[in-house]
Amino acid sequence: MGVFFSIAPQFTVNMTLKIYKLDGSPPARAVMMLAEILQLKHEALDVNLMAGEHLTPEYLEKNPLHTIPFLEDGDFYVTDSHAINTYLASKYGGAQSEKLYPTDFKVRATVDSRLFFDVSVVSPASSAITVALLNGEITSPTKQQTEKLNFAYEVLDKYLQKTKFAAADHLTVADISLAASISSASLLVPIDQKYTKLTAWLNTIQQEDWYKKKNVPGLEVYKAFVSSKLK
Ligand SMILES: N[C@@H](CCC(=O)N[C@@H](CS)C(=O)NCC(=O)O)C(=O)O
Incomplete structure (x- = not known):
């Protein structure tokens, strides 16, 4: 029917x-x-x-x-x-849809928490450095700015000790946002190899065609900007 x-x-x-x-x-x-x-x-x-x-x-x-x-x-x-x-x-x-933004309340809440982690922790830490570079206020991240990004790396590494991806054992929209932010942030403050789960997660995502096609070209633009400002 x-x-x-x-x-x-x-x-x-x-x-x-x-x-x-x-x-x-x-x-x-x-x-x-x-x-x-x-x-x-x-x-x-x-x-x-x-x-x-x-x-x-x-x-x-x-x-x-x-x-x-x-x-x-x-x-x-x-x-x-x-x-x-x-x-x-x-x-x-x-x-x-069900994988990328699951409807299960708890999984969805975890995805949302990772998205808000990106909005409230990763992106502000990264953009504070980008804006200061753009305004000529700094030529390299300050100690405090570096600590903020390292804290973000540490937290994400801890999340990734629990699940293969940021919010679940499969890719969700949280990974997509975090991949864009973290790949950019790593040009400002390199990711320490001690964050093994974070490094492995980023390596996995970097193999994806959608990442190569839609993140890498813009990341190159961002990298050129950062390189022109960083001393
Ligand atoms: N949380 C927002 C951040 C958007 C944002 O700040 N975008 C910047 C470019 S990366 C922008 O549009 N800046 C211009 C402005 O705020 O006037 C998002 O995830 O879309």
């Missing part, structure tokens, strides 16, 4: 998906990696932050926070890479 309705409308790929991004931006790369994993049909639009394209009245009307990445799904808007990725995995993940 219900067989004729087996293709749920929420899994229909919407041709109007637009992703505003910049390859050098770690959170934008996290969204582009997930879009690649899901083979999402979308339009990728570069937003030149240096030219202030994120501060135009049109962009601010849609995204008052003026950040990238930013998602437009028809007339529905999502700000923040973590919110974008949980939305995309839930709505367009199809058969991969």
Whole structure:
């Protein structure tokens, strides 16, 4: 009876998906990696932050926070890479949805906690250094900045002692966000080899085609910037 309705409308790929991004931006790369994993049909639009394209009245009307990445799904808007990725995995993940963003309350809470760990610990520690380099305030990370990133590495290494990936024994959206952030952070403060689980996890992720295609090119852009500033 219900067989004729087996293709749920929420899994229909919407041709109007637009992703505003910049390859050098770690959170934008996290969204582009997930879009690649899901083979999402979308339009990728570069937003030149240096030219202030994120501060135009049109962009601010849609995204008052003026950040990238930013998602437009028809007339529905999502700000923040973590919110974008949980939305995309839930709505367009199809058969991969349950693995990428599990519905089990406890597993989902663990995925969310790793995503918030990225938002509240890893990304701020990394971007504080990037911004200070950009403003010419530092030419190498300060002791305190280095300690903050090392703390993030230590915590993630501990999580990875419990599960093969950041939140479970399989890849979830948390790994995608953390892969973008940690690969970028490691250019600022190298990951000490003593973090064996973290090093092994990053090595595993670096083998993935979606990582090579959607993280590596932007990481190279970021690396060129960092190398031009670090002494
Ligand atoms: N938590 C946000 C961070 C987004 C963010 O800060 N993006 C930076 C580029 S990496 C940006 O858009 N900066 C411009 C601005 O904030 O005006 C996310 O994950 O999307």
